[in-house]
Amino acid sequence: MKTIPVATTINGDETEFLCHADESLLDVLRDRLGLTGAKEGCGTGDCGACSVMMNGRLVCSCLVLGVETEGAEIETIEGMAKGDTLHPLQRVFLEEAALQCGICTPGILVAAKALLEKNPDPTDTEVRYWLAGNLCRCTGYDKIIKAVQTAAAEMRGA
Amino acid sequence: MAFDAQPTRKFNVVGTRVTRPDGVDKVTGKAAYGADISAPGMLHGRILRSPHAHARIVSIDTSEAEKLAGVKAVVTGADLAMPEDADFADVAINCLARDKALYDGHAVAAVAATSKAIAKQAIRLIKVEYDPLPHVTDVDAAMKPDAPVVQEGRALENVPAGMSQNVTTYCKFGHGDLDAGFAKADKIIERSFKTAATHQGYIEPQACMASLGNDGRGEVWCCTQGQYMVRANCAAALGVEESQLRITASEIGGGFGGKTSTFIEPVALALSRKSGKPVKIVMTRDEVLKATGPTISSSMDIKIGMTKDGRITAARGELRYSGGAYPNFTVEMGAQAAFAAYDLEAVETIGWNAMTNRPKEIPYRAPGAPTAIYAVESVVDELCQELGLDPLDVRLMNAADKGTLSSYGPTFNDIGLVATLEAAKAHPHYTAPLSENQGRGLSCGFWFNFGGNTCVSLNINDDGTVGVVEGNPDIGGSRASISMMAAEELGVPYDKVRTVIADTSSLGFNDITDGSRVTFAVGLATIEAARAAIKEMCRRVAKIWDIDEDAVIWEDGCAKPAGPNAGTHPPMTLAEIAAIAGNTGGPIAGHHEVNADGAGVSFGVHLCDTEVDPETGAVKILRYTVFQDAGKAVHPDYVEGQMQGGAVQGIGWALNEEYIYGEDGRLQNAAFLDYRIPVASDLPPIETVILEIPNPGHPYGVRGVGETPIVPPLAAIANAVSRAANVRLTELPMSPPRVLKAITG
Amino acid sequence: MVRVKLWGSLRTFADGEEWVEVEASNFKELLDALAEKHPGLAPQIKRGVSLALDGVIYREAWFTKIEPENEVILMPYMVGG
Numbered sequence: 001m002k003t004i005p006v007a008t009t010i011n012g013d014e015t016e017f018l019c020h021a022d023e024s025l026l027d028v029l030r031d032r033l034g035l036t037g038a039k040e041g042c043g044t045g046d047c048g049a050c051s052v053m054m055n056g057r058l059v060c061s062c063l064v065l066g067v068e069t070e071g072a073e074i075e076t077i078e079g080m081a082k083g084d085t086l087h088p089l090q091r092v093f094l095e096e097a098a099l100q101c102g103i104c105t106p107g108i109l110v111a112a113k114a115l116l117e118k119n120p121d122p123t124d125t126e127v128r129y130w131l132a133g134n135l136c137r138c139t140g141y142d143k144i145i146k147a148v149q150t151a152a153a154e155m156r157g158a
Numbered sequence: 159m160a161f162d163a164q165p166t167r168k169f170n171v172v173g174t175r176v177t178r179p180d181g182v183d184k185v186t187g188k189a190a191y192g193a194d195i196s197a198p199g200m201l202h203g204r205i206l207r208s209p210h211a212h213a214r215i216v217s218i219d220t221s222e223a224e225k226l227a228g229v230k231a232v233v234t235g236a237d238l239a240m241p242e243d244a245d246f247a248d249v250a251i252n253c254l255a256r257d258k259a260l261y262d263g264h265a266v267a268a269v270a271a272t273s274k275a276i277a278k279q280a281i282r283l284i285k286v287e288y289d290p291l292p293h294v295t296d297v298d299a300a301m302k303p304d305a306p307v308v309q310e311g312r313a314l315e316n317v318p319a320g321m322s323q324n325v326t327t328y329c330k331f332g333h334g335d336l337d338a339g340f341a342k343a344d345k346i347i348e349r350s351f352k353t354a355a356t357h358q359g360y361i362e363p364q365a366c367m368a369s370l371g372n373d374g375r376g377e378v379w380c381c382t383q384g385q386y387m388v389r390a391n392c393a394a395a396l397g398v399e400e401s402q403l404r405i406t407a408s409e410i411g412g413g414f415g416g417k418t419s420t421f422i423e424p425v426a427l428a429l430s431r432k433s434g435k436p437v438k439i440v441m442t443r444d445e446v447l448k449a450t451g452p453t454i455s456s457s458m459d460i461k462i463g464m465t466k467d468g469r470i471t472a473a474r475g476e477l478r479y480s481g482g483a484y485p486n487f488t489v490e491m492g493a494q495a496a497f498a499a500y501d502l503e504a505v506e507t508i509g510w511n512a513m514t515n516r517p518k519e520i521p522y523r524a525p526g527a528p529t530a531i532y533a534v535e536s537v538v539d540e541l542c543q544e545l546g547l548d549p550l551d552v553r554l555m556n557a558a559d560k561g562t563l564s565s566y567g568p569t570f571n572d573i574g575l576v577a578t579l580e581a582a583k584a585h586p587h588y589t590a591p592l593s594e595n596q597g598r599g600l601s602c603g604f605w606f607n608f609g610g611n612t613c614v615s616l617n618i619n620d621d622g623t624v625g626v627v628e629g630n631p632d633i634g635g636s637r638a639s640i641s642m643m644a645a646e647e648l649g650v651p652y653d654k655v656r657t658v659i660a661d662t663s664s665l666g667f668n669d670i671t672d673g674s675r676v677t678f679a680v681g682l683a684t685i686e687a688a689r690a691a692i693k694e695m696c697r698r699v700a701k702i703w704d705i706d707e708d709a710v711i712w713e714d715g716c717a718k719p720a721g722p723n724a725g726t727h728p729p730m731t732l733a734e735i736a737a738i739a740g741n742t743g744g745p746i747a748g749h750h751e752v753n754a755d756g757a758g759v760s761f762g763v764h765l766c767d768t769e770v771d772p773e774t775g776a777v778k779i780l781r782y783t784v785f786q787d788a789g790k791a792v793h794p795d796y797v798e799g800q801m802q803g804g805a806v807q808g809i810g811w812a813l814n815e816e817y818i819y820g821e822d823g824r825l826q827n828a829a830f831l832d833y834r835i836p837v838a839s840d841l842p843p844i845e846t847v848i849l850e851i852p853n854p855g856h857p858y859g860v861r862g863v864g865e866t867p868i869v870p871p872l873a874a875i876a877n878a879v880s881r882a883a884n885v886r887l888t889e890l891p892m893s894p895p896r897v898l899k900a901i902t903g
Numbered sequence: 904m905v906r907v908k909l910w911g912s913l914r915t916f917a918d919g920e921e922w923v924e925v926e927a928s929n930f931k932e933l934l935d936a937l938a939e940k941h942p943g944l945a946p947q948i949k950r951g952v953s954l955a956l957d958g959v960i961y962r963e964a965w966f967t968k969i970e971p972e973n974e975v976i977l978m979p980y981m982v983g984g
Binding site for chain 2: 001020022027030031035036037038039040041042043044046047049076077078080081086090091093094095096097099100101102103104105106109124125127128129131132133134135136137138139140141142143144145
C-alpha cells in the first residue's frame, strides 16, 4: 500500500507526514511522529485515552484517519504546557492527586480543557457527563472532578 | 520490626500530601508506558487466537504466512519450552496453546512482521485445523460428573473421588458445632448466589518490547506488576537462564492484580529469537478481555442462624468458584475471608474450584474475598430485615475483635473492625433521610494483606541528596510514599529523595506488586535501609570526633553527640557527612533484604444509598461512603484514592460488569462498549473516612490499603438495592434487566 | 512439643485430627515433622502453606521461632492482587 502525504499543524507547529489510507490519527501520532502522550486503551472510541483536539473539537484520535487531518489544527497533551509552565489543570491534577496510574490522564486533561473552554463554570454533573467518555479505572473519578473544578475556579479568577 | 512504641511520634513528612515524583511526566504525556517505546529495526508481533471454546489442535500450517513479504518469524507452542513446574507450564501453555485450545481467545500462534498491517494480514494466513470438543463455561455445570472435561488429571489429592475431573481444589475451614448453633437460632436464612466473572479493566492493554539473541541474552520492556515474575516466567518458557534476561518495568497503566502474570512476553521473546530482531507486541482491548485474566465466576450457598436480638448462632457457606481453564486456589482465599468479620461460635466454609472453558483467572484486588463476602453480607442483611434489627448494630454485636477466634483459624490480635463500624454509625450518612424507591445498604469487608520478598538499596549522594532503588512497579503513587518514609527516617526534606524502580539486573529479587504489600513491605525495607545508612554515618562521625560510635545519635537529619559526655561537637548534617564520605571510608549506602511478614489484616465498612427505577430496573448510586482502617496513612491522598477506586470497581462488579458467554462458549462482550465499567456520570462523590489504627508489624504502623476497598461494595449495593426494590437480589451484576425481573417476578 | 491446628480439609490426612502435636522450635521443623508424621500432608506442604503465629501470618519464613505457648495455625499460602 502506498503512503499519502499529509500536511497539518500539531500543537502550533506545521507538521507533514506520510501515512497509509487506513491508518488512524492515533497511530500516526504515536508511531510516525513520536507523540506517545495519547494512549490506545481500546481502539474503538470507548475509553477516551487517545483524546485530542482537531480544529477545536474533542475527538478520539483512534477514530480519525490520519489522512483526514490534511490542513487541520491538532492539539495533543504534548502541547498543553507552555514551556516549563504547566496548564492550571495539569498543575491542579498533581496537587490534588487526581491521577494514580496516569494512563487516562492525558486524555482526561485534553477533554477537561475542552470543557472549560466551552463552559468555564460547569456544575459537577456537567463535568461528570462531559468526562463520561474518558474511562479511569484507578480513581473512582472523585478527585478528577474536584481537580477540574479547582482549576476552573482558578482559571475564572485569572 | 515492631511498631516503634511511639504513639505520640510526630511525623514530619509521613502523613502530608506531597506531590508525586512521577507526576509532571504523567500530566504532560512524557511518561513511558508499555506501548510507548520503540527500537531500531523493531518488528511488530501479533497473536492468532482460537475461535473455539474448546478444541483439539490437529495441525497448524504456517507456510503461507511465512511466505508473505515482511513476515520475519512465526511461532507456535512448539517454539516454547515445556517447564516441569506445573505453574510455569500453565503460564507457557496459556501464552501459546499446545494440543488443545482451552477457551475462546486462547493464543495458538504468533507472527512478527515489519509492520502492524503485515502482521495482521499474516495471522489470517495461518491455517489451524481444529477438532471442536464439547465445552463448559458455567461453574455448576462444570462440577457435574458428566461435564466436558477441560483438562484431565489436574485434581489435587484433597478432592474426593468420584467428582468431575474439572474439580481441582477442595478446602474446608471453620470451628464449632454447627447443628447446636443452628438449633439456638430464632431465624435461619439459607440462600444461593451467583456472580459473573469480571475483569480488572486496566486502561492500558498489556504491551511489551522484547529482544533475545541466539546466545540466550535478552531484554524485555513491559508493563507488569512484577518484573521478577516476568523474568521467571520467560526464563522457564524460553529455557534460558534468569541472569541472562533483563526485564525493565515500564510505567504501568493500571493492574489491580491483572498484571501479575505473563501473556505476551515469552511470545515476543520467541519471535525475537527466531527473527533476530526486537519485537513489540501490544494487545488490543478485545484480546485483553478474551485472553488475559478475569476474576473467578462463582456460585455460592450461605446459611446463617440468628437469635431474635441479633446474635449469630451459626454460619455455613459453600463456595464453588471457577478460575477458568486451569487449576486455581482463589477459592481458598474466599473461603477463609467469607466470615472473617464475625465472632462466631460455629462456622464452616467449604470451597471448590472447577475448571471451565474460560480464560485463566488472574488475581483481582483481594482475590476470592469480594464474592464470598457479598453472599455472607447479603444473608446477614436479610436476617436484619426479617427480624427488624438495625444492620449496623447487629454487625457491632457480632463483630470480630481482639481475642476472637477467626473463621479461618487464628485468634485475632488488634484489629480495627469495631472502630470502623462505630465510625460508620456516627457518620451523618447513616441517618440521612431516604425517599421512595431508595434504599441504604452496608457491608463489612476484609482482606489479609501481606508483605513478601523485598530488596531496597538506599544511596547517600555526595551532594547530600538520597537515592532509593526499589523493585516494585509503582501502580498508584508508591514512589512518593517510599520517598516520604526515607525522608522521614533520615530527617531530610522529601524533595531531597528520589526513588526509582530497578530492572531485574540492578537489584535483588522482589515479589510482585500485590497483596497490598508495597507501602508496607517496601516501606519497611526502606526504613531499615535508611537506618543502616544512618548507622554508617554515625560511625563515620564518631571517627571524625574521635569518640565511641554509641556516643553519636541521629536527630533531625544530623549526627549529634549523644550527651554531655560525648563532647560539644556541633552537629554534622547528612550533606556535610556525604561531602567527605571519600575521606572517611568511601560511599555511604544502606540496604535491606527481607521476606516481610506482619502486614496486618484490614477491615472496611461501606455505606451506600441507591435509587431503583421500578420501570426500568436501573440503579442509581446516590451516596457512597467508605470507612477503612488504613494503619498509618503515609500519603492520605493516595490512601483515599485506593478507597475510592476500589469502591468504584466494586460498584462496576455489582451493577454492570460481567463476562457473557453464548451457547457456543464464545465471549460475547469483549469491548468496553459492552463490558461496561463505571463512567464519571454513573457516580456520586465517594466520601472517605480513614481510621489510623497503627499496625504493630511496621515501624510507622503502616498496613496494606489497596485491596480491602473492593470487598464491601458488592453487598453494600446489593443490600441497598434489595431494600429499595423490596426484593432480595441474589445474582451479580444487578443489571437493569435482572433487577426488573426481580421486581416484576 | 508444639500444637498446630490444621484447617478442615487437611484433617483427612491427619487421622481426622484438628490439632496435631509435633516436636519443633521453628516453622521449618514444624513442616518437616508434620510431613513425617502424616505423609498425606506432604503435597500441600510442598505446594506452600502459611503459618499464623499468635495471629500474625507468616508465608515462608522457615526460621520463625515457635514456642510451646504460641497459638500455631496452618493456613493455605496467601495470594493477592
